[in-house]
Each structure stands twice: as structure tokens, then as C-alpha cells.
Amino acid sequence: xxxxxxxxxxxxxxxxxxxxxxxxxxxxxxxxxxxxxxxxxxxxxxxxxxxxxxxxxxxxxxxxxxxxxxxxxxxxxxxxxxxxxxxxxxxxxxxxxxxxxxxxxxxxxxxxxxxxxxxxxxxx
Numbered sequence: 001x002x003x004x005x006x007x008x009x010x011x012x013x014x015x016x017x018x019x020x021x022x023x024x025x026x027x028x029x030x031x032x033x034x035x036x037x038x039x040x041x042x043x044x045x046x047x048x049x050x051x052x053x054x055x056x057x058x059x060x061x062x063x064x065x066x067x068x069x070x071x072x073x074x075x076x077x078x079x080x081x082x083x084x085x086x087x088x089x090x091x092x093x094x095x096x097x098x099x100x101x102x103x104x105x106x107x108x109x110x111x112x113x114x115x116x117x118x119x120x121x122x123x124x
Contacts, residue, residue, distance in 0.1 A: 006020030017055075018100055022099070023120045028107060030059065030107060030108065030109050031089065031090070031107050031109075032109065033060075034089050034090045034108070035060075035088075035089070035091075036054065036059055036061035036062070036065070036102065037062050037064055037087070037088040038050055038051065038054070038058070038061055038062070038064070038085070038086030038087055038088075038090050039061045039064045039065075039066055039085060039086050039087070040063070040064075040066055040086070041065065041066055041068065041085060042049065042064070042065070044084040044085050045097075046055075046084070046097045046100070047063075047085045048096065048104070049100075049101060050072055050085070050087060050097075050100050050104065051102070053100075053101055053104040053105065053113055054104060054108075056110065056111065056113055057104060057105075057109065057111070057113070058109075058110045059104070059108050059110065066083075066085070069083075083099075086100075087100045087103070087104075089103070089107075
């Protein structure tokens, strides 16, 4: 389940907004045949985990590669909205890796990707 405290640690969003988001996601029904687009890079760890989770759930999705801008020194530019992978589900943009995995696990039909118990999830 989405954890309020884990989301709060990694975002600058207000606690009230996050708490409401977590409640909405955890009580929302499963999505049936959503349009899913994975925007990312072929070698990204986030994309690998997301692809794995989507395949495990049996979800159909398409991939859209992001254009990587390079700095003058030849390293990738990691600033800006297109600098990291994100998942689009029926128009909803999710760009935090943990939130992507939790969303896929909790909102898409298919087998659970984590154990049902809190203790089991903590160990996985």
C-alpha cells in the first residue's frame, strides 16, 4: 500500500495533499484496460523495474523514448521535466519510481507484486 510517510520524505508536497492522495489511491477500484505509456530510457533502472511490473501484471503498454539532452561536457542533463522516466496511465503522470511501482501493483489487475502483509512487504 502507498505509504504516507515514505511519500512525504521524498517530496515537497503538503502533508494534507499527500494523505488525501494515498487514501484515494488505496481505495480506488482496479483499472480495466487503461492506456499505459512508459516514457523513459532503454537502460534506466526505473524503466526496467516498471517494465518488469507491467509484464508481471499482464498489462499492455507502449513505450515512448525520452530524448536525452547532453551537457557540453558530454554527460546527460538531469534537469527538467524530461530528465527522468515517468509512467502515463489514462492521462495521469506518475514520475516517482516508488509511486510508479505502487500504482502498478495496487491499481492494475493481475497478481500482487508484493506480499499482502506489511511485514512481508517490508522484507521484500
